[in-house]
Amino acid sequence: MLIPSNLVNEKFDDRYFDVVNALDEAQQIYFKNNNLIERITMGIESKTTFVIGETGFGAGRLVISLMEFMEKSGLKNISIEYNSVELYPLSPERMLNILDGFRDRVGEGIDTLVEAYRSIDITVAGWHSMKIQQSFGTLELNLWIGEALEMVEALEKSCDVWFLDGHSPKKNPSIWRPELLMEIGKKTKTGGTCSTFTVAGAVKSALMEAGFTLKKFPGCGGKKQVLQGVKC
Numbered sequence: 001m002l003i004p005s006n007l008v009n010e011k012f013d014d015r016y017f018d019v020v021n022a023l024d025e026a027q028q029i030y031f032k033n034n035n036l037i038e039r040i041t042m043g044i045e046s047k048t049t050f051v052i053g054e055t056g057f058g059a060g061r062l063v064i065s066l067m068e069f070m071e072k073s074g075l076k077n078i079s080i081e082y083n084s085v086e087l088y089p090l091s092p093e094r095m096l097n098i099l100d101g102f103r104d105r106v107g108e109g110i111d112t113l114v115e116a117y118r119s120i121d122i123t124v125a126g127w128h129s130m131k132i133q134q135s136f137g138t139l140e141l142n143l144w145i146g147e148a149l150e151m152v153e154a155l156e157k158s159c160d161v162w163f164l165d166g167h168s169p170k171k172n173p174s175i176w177r178p179e180l181l182m183e184i185g186k187k188t189k190t191g192g193t194c195s196t197f198t199v200a201g202a203v204k205s206a207l208m209e210a211g212f213t214l215k216k217f218p219g220c221g222g223k224k225q226v227l228q229g230v231k232c
């Protein structure tokens, strides 16, 4: 299959995501395998904010996948805090160009995300905060421009779930290095979870060292198996 050139991150010679079923793949690996709806529902009565961490913001595909997923759930008055990191931020124009391929499913959510992203100065390192209002509630997007380890160290709270969506470990081992995954383990609530598309041995070992009990789930989008971990 021909890969659209705007989907390739030149820094790592790797795609931001697979071309086929990128939204469904995100929803299976990162949301369904982590029982997101059930867990978010549990926090509604207590008005608890559900805290997400992501390594690799890229084009924001996971964010718009989450918007679609939450909207479809029919849940209301949800508060989600989404902490992500990007070392090489895309221009808003390129982000829009990439995400436009999902317009039939996500519609205006794409413009909302790109407008929020346009409002921050991506040349400035550190945290940038965006409040995005959606039909399901509020999505507070905190994006750290810079290195993933610095972001995790700067994070002042532990996450309910981590979406580990760096490039493949072969193309970018830095985003899977044990010291980073160890720090992610420390910034995960007990009983919290993580998910990733890779089942590479080095990633599994580092996640287990970081305190996660791992489980393999059937893969999707060309991957035989994917990984999910529960922090003990």
Ligand SMILES: C[S@@+](CC[C@H](N)C(=O)[O-])C[C@H]1O[C@@H](n2cnc3c(N)ncnc32)[C@H](O)[C@@H]1O
Binding pocket: 009, 011, 015, 016, 017, 055, 056, 057, 058, 059, 060, 061, 062, 063, 085, 086, 087, 088, 146, 147, 148, 149, 165, 166, 167, 172, 174, 175
């Ligand atoms: C596979 S892409 C992420 C795709 C994204 N989650 C999406 O759905 O659009 C991985 C991203 O991680 C970024 N990245 C790679 N190494 C990094 C590091 N050490 N710290 C922060 N970001 C990094 C890359 O620039 C790239 O944008």
